[in-house]
Amino acid sequence: MAKKLITLTVNGEKHEVAVEDRDLLIHVLREKLRLTGAHIGCETTHCGACTVDIDGKSIKSCTRFAVQHDGASITTIEGMAHPDGALHALQEAFRQEHGLQCGFCTPGMIMRAHRLLQENPNPTEEEVRYGIAGNLCRCTGYQNIVKAILVAAEKLRQPEAAE
Amino acid sequence: MLAAGGEDARPIAGGHSLIPMMKLRMAAPTTLIDIASLDELAGIAVGPAQIVIGAATTQHDMISSEDLFAACPIIRETAEMIADPQVRYCGTLGGNVGNGDPGNDMPALMQCLGAIYVCESASGSREVSARDFYQAAYFTALQPGEMITSVCIPRPAQGHGYAYCKLKRKIGDYATAAAAVTLELVGGSVRDASIALTNVADTPLLAAEAAQQLIGAPLSEATITAAVARAEAITAPSADGRGSAEYRTKMAGVMVRRAIALAQSRAGEAQPKPAMPSSSSGAAAGSAPTQTNDDGGKGKGGFFGWLKS
Numbered sequence: 457m458a459k460k461l462i463t464l465t466v467n468g469e470k471h472e473v474a475v476e477d478r479d480l481l482i483h484v485l486r487e488k489l490r491l492t493g494a495h496i497g498c499e500t501t502h503c504g505a506c507t508v509d510i511d512g513k514s515i516k517s518c519t520r521f522a523v524q525h526d527g528a529s530i531t532t533i534e535g536m537a538h539p540d541g542a543l544h545a546l547q548e549a550f551r552q553e554h555g556l557q558c559g560f561c562t563p564g565m566i567m568r569a570h571r572l573l574q575e576n577p578n579p580t581e582e583e584v585r586y587g588i589a590g591n592l593c594r595c596t597g598y599q600n601i602v603k604a605i606l607v608a609a610e611k612l613r614q615p616e617a618a619e
Numbered sequence: 620m621l622a623a624g625g626e627d628a629r630p631i632a633g634g635h636s637l638i639p640m641m642k643l644r645m646a647a648p649t650t651l652i653d654i655a656s657l658d659e660l661a662g663i664a665v666g667p668a669q670i671v672i673g674a675a676t677t678q679h680d681m682i683s684s685e686d687l688f689a690a691c692p693i694i695r696e697t698a699e700m701i702a703d704p705q706v707r708y709c710g711t712l713g714g715n716v717g718n719g720d721p722g723n724d725m726p727a728l729m730q731c732l733g734a735i736y737v738c739e740s741a742s743g744s745r746e747v748s749a750r751d752f753y754q755a756a757y758f759t760a761l762q763p764g765e766m767i768t769s770v771c772i773p774r775p776a777q778g779h780g781y782a783y784c785k786l787k788r789k790i791g792d793y794a795t796a797a798a799a800v801t802l803e804l805v806g807g808s809v810r811d812a813s814i815a816l817t818n819v820a821d822t823p824l825l826a827a828e829a830a831q832q833l834i835g836a837p838l839s840e841a842t843i844t845a846a847v848a849r850a851e852a853i854t855a856p857s858a859d860g861r862g863s864a865e866y867r868t869k870m871a872g873v874m875v876r877r878a879i880a881l882a883q884s885r886a887g888e889a890q891p892k893p894a895m896p897s898s899s900s901g902a903a904a905g906s907a908p909t910q911t912n913d914d915g916g917k918g919k920g921g922f923f924g925w926l927k928s
Contacts, residue, residue: 501639502791504705513708519638524653568705589790590703
């Protein structure tokens with residue numbers, strides 16, 4: 457099948473990548489760009505493990521064709537830590553609050569939580585739960601994930617933690 | 620492009636119905652036309668008499684619009700019950716109403732609100748009422764080469780009561796049963812009412828007789844019970860993981876009862892209905908001649924009319 461050359465800016469780095477029309481974005485991110493942070497869980501738009509941030513929206517990258525995002529700016533979990541290697545407040549909070557066990561859902565959880573806190577920096581517990589309804593976790597029972605997001609939200613609201 | 624691609628060409632916007640169907644090999648379009656970047660297909664225009672929403676407007680955009688919420692709050696209430704946040708960033712109104720999936724929530728809401736779908740093809744534009752659009756599961760009035768470009772909704776009277784009540788097994792699920800209700804109360808009496816049902820038949824259902832039970836009198840246990848019975852009578856749900864047919868029919872009745880109560884609690888004194896322009900085509904996209912839908916439901920078309928059996 458003929459390939460098309462598309463441009464994706466991922467974590468600030470511009471990539472030109474040849475894709476087939478039918479290539480899903482998650483496959484291009486993982487197999488062509490070797491960014492394996494975003495996971496393939498269900499591949500049916502349910503689990504949210506493949507969630508990445510695209511032009512200010514949380515997107516399940518298993519349910520988009522890569523060609524739909526020619527020219528897009530994408531952030532994946534690999535782009536969340538600071539350039540000096542220090543973890544993002546969400547990553548730090550997930551670690552401190554035990555917001556993960558097996559870790560499979562974590563990249564999607566953090567990318568979704570990131571967008572949620574951009575839109576609502578001071579969410580209630582209920583708003584967090586509603587906001588991450590598209591991300592499934594089979595280990596934690598969500599309790600510590602919700603706690604981690606609330607802790608990160610509080611930290612991100614402090615002026616000295618400005619990102 | 621859509622016309623040139625013939626029966627196997629499909630527009631794609633959010634792709635959150637079409638791509639899963641393609642993965643399941645239930646759909647195999649040979650040409651996909653990405654319409655998501657066509658700005659003229661997206662946007663919300665709240666006018667004095669009607670609301671026009673572009674087909675590529677996402678659920679997220681509809682939820683975020685304060686103008687839309689002020690004019691017709693049931694749209695936000697319904698959109699917030701669709702799937703999950705990621706899906707709502709992608710999923711569009713045109714896709715939700717156009718693909719004919721009986722599990723989708725917007726079709727029954729659009730029937731409840733009396734919406735008109737503007738359907739365009741290379742040969743022109745026509746308007747189809749949401750109440751006439753659905754023929755069977757995935758079969759609609761859409762013809763090959765035709766797509767919905769916008770949805771026109773008559774603006775509800777100020778002070779109207781509304782509710783969309785949806786029973787689902789878990790967040791993100793399709794409805795076991797759901798009901799959309801709008802009510803206009805004047806001096807304690809029901810001036811107008813509309814009821815429609817989601818996912819309790821192979822199409823959305825306008826429960827016109829049920830609504831008729833409420834009109835012209837104050838709401839009472841007797842009129843509400845009569846409306847619930849008329850609504851239950853038109854359901855024809857299939858038994859599936861969400862429950863038996865009998866259970867889902869009963870739950871449709873429960874959703875109607877809850878939605879009426881919630882709509883009543885939210886209703887103020889209804890203002891006069893906004894006057895509709897003589898033809899709704901004035902605000903519709905495009906200036907192509909309007910033709911009526913004379914299909915009569917015989918020739919089944921639709922977004923997924925080409926589904927593999």
